[in-house]
Amino acid sequence: MAAYDSTDRAILDRLQSDGRIANVDLAEAVALSPSACLRRVRALEQDGLIAGYRAELDRARLGLDLTVFIELRVGEHSRETAARIEAVLTGIPEIVACHVVSGSADFLVEAAVANLAAYERLLIDQILAIPAIVDARSTFAIRTVKTRGPLPLAQLR
């Protein structure tokens, strides 16, 4: 399957903003019968277009007040070190996102921690403990204006 129409778009849009909407309501919103709607949703899931469903938690209320972006530089580049670093970074719970990036840094990671002490432990004990990493530059989120908004489906043809 590879073709998606405006109804699929509408379904995705809706599910992005309310991932737990009842299928009955979703169907009504996109002007389909519940059964047809459900079949489309299942197909979108099967196709991998819908990667999953997540409850979004409030970081501040959880006590994970501090969001930090950390740019990492790697000393020697090789396929093996890259893979190993990725594996380690991925396994650190505090790291909620991680990208290989262009520019002066090699990795850009986003971490959620409780406070500066936790941040220090994360950086010193976990990240800088990775041998190949030679430099880290941290940027603190003072305030989050917008978090993981819906993807801009309207921008697609």
Place this chain on the structure above:
Amino acid sequence: MAAYDSTDRAILDRLQSDGRIANVDLAEAVALSPSACLRRVRALEQDGLIAGYRAELDRARLGLDLTVFIELRVGEHSRETAARIEAVLTGIPEIVACHVVSGSADFLVEAAVANLAAYERLLIDQILAIPAIVDARSTFAIRTVKTRGPLPLAQLR
């Protein structure tokens, strides 16, 4: 309400990884009856600890292959310009996350676009069109290793 026990933790953890799990199954996973479990979930929602539910879409499959992080610098700082800038940034669909940050930049935004042409339009026509913004430095995600992983609940007391 302000106290959360390990059962709540387990519920949140589970809902983070599967936001659409049936209450029956969630209840079994956390060793509660469905009714008790549902009541806890409702309470967590009511409390705002659960901010919402989202379907997570596959950016690549959607054709939004390009993730860009853009650091913005603001010329004159004032309460009004800050508020106005935030309002504009928030309203741009391609911008999926936006933070006020420490360091050499003032804002860090994450954008999802289809390709370089779309990126250029976003940057030139929308972001740099904001008067107070004097500089933008872009970092491209070459590959995403980990996306919006679950928050590290295990790290909380």
Place this chain on the structure above:
DNA sequence: GGGGGCGGCGCAATATTATTGCGTGGGAGG
């Protein structure tokens, strides 16, 4: 232009799940 085949739809029956009232037990505080 006229079949024929196919895909997707709605309907309806059935299975699952969510939701609410109610009675009970266990722990905290007096």
Place this chain on the structure above:
DNA sequence: CCTCCCACGCAATAATATTGCGCCGCCCCC
């Protein structure tokens, strides 16, 4: 030791999801 209160489980009811089925419209091939 007693009492109160909270959170639980149970059970009945309401809502929702799921599947089979027949139908309709579109596209392709003749």
